[in-house]
Amino acid sequence: MxxxxxxxxxxxxxxxxxxxxxxxxxxxxxxxxxxxxxxxxxxTAPSTTPDRQPARTPPSGGAKVPTAQIDDSSLPKGYPQLVWTEDEGTSIGVVAQEGGCGKASVEIPEQSDKQVVVLMVETIPAKPQACTMDLRYPKITSELDAPLGDRTVVLKSEQRKA
Incomplete structure (x- = not known):
């Protein structure tokens, strides 16, 4: 048995x-x-042409700003560093970073004949709350006083509480 x-x-x-x-x-x-x-x-074999990668390519109609024209020394390691212009250089775009309950925005606190400072801000809730653990990379644009031209783009990031 x-x-x-x-x-x-x-x-x-x-x-x-x-x-x-x-x-x-x-x-x-x-x-x-x-x-x-x-x-x-x-x-479903992979295609021979890669898909556009949102955090690495400007949107249609955007012209990528050359890396030599970007000062990203103030950004944390791993932060996206894509910058482009639109509308004949009068609009500047960046890929920002937000996560969970955070919301990304862009400010231009300084514009001179030599440089444009782009401040990427992530606003998070003032009071602790349950949030997802994801990262998002929205493309955000802002208007410039004059076309970018050869000016250096200085990228900075900041986190604020709402």
């Missing part, structure tokens, strides 16, 4: 192991037909 339990248990274990090894079937929406995971993987 003990031996029969061992044989049945081994058979069940073998059945479970073989079921896990087979490709899973899934139904493609709207077709009524099933495909295996293997054939689905073939149909």
């Amino acid at each position: 003990k031996r029969l339990g061992t044989v049945v248990g081994a058979g069940v274990l073998l059945l479970l192991a073989s079921a896990c090894a087979n490709p899973q079937e899934s139904q493609e929406p709207g077709t009524g037909s099933t495909t295996t995971a293997e054939s689905t993987a073939e149909s």
Whole structure:
């Protein structure tokens, strides 16, 4: 009797192991037909052209500001450093960083003939509250008094409580 339990248990274990090894079937929406995971993987092969990466490419119509024209020495390590201009250089855009309950905004506290200071502000709630643990990178633009031209863009960041 003990031996029969061992044989049945081994058979069940073998059945479970073989079921896990087979490709899973899934139904493609709207077709009524099933495909295996293997054939689905073939149909979703990566394309040869990479997708635009929001934190690394300016929006359509934006002209990326050259890295040599950006002073990002005040930014924390890992902070996005994408800067672009629009509207013939009269509008400047940056990728800011916000997370959880924070909300990003941009200020231009200083504009001179040599540089433009762009302050990226994350405003967080004054009172502690439950927030998600995600990071978002919104693209934000601000108007300049004059076209950027060859002026240096000084990037700074700050966190404030609402």
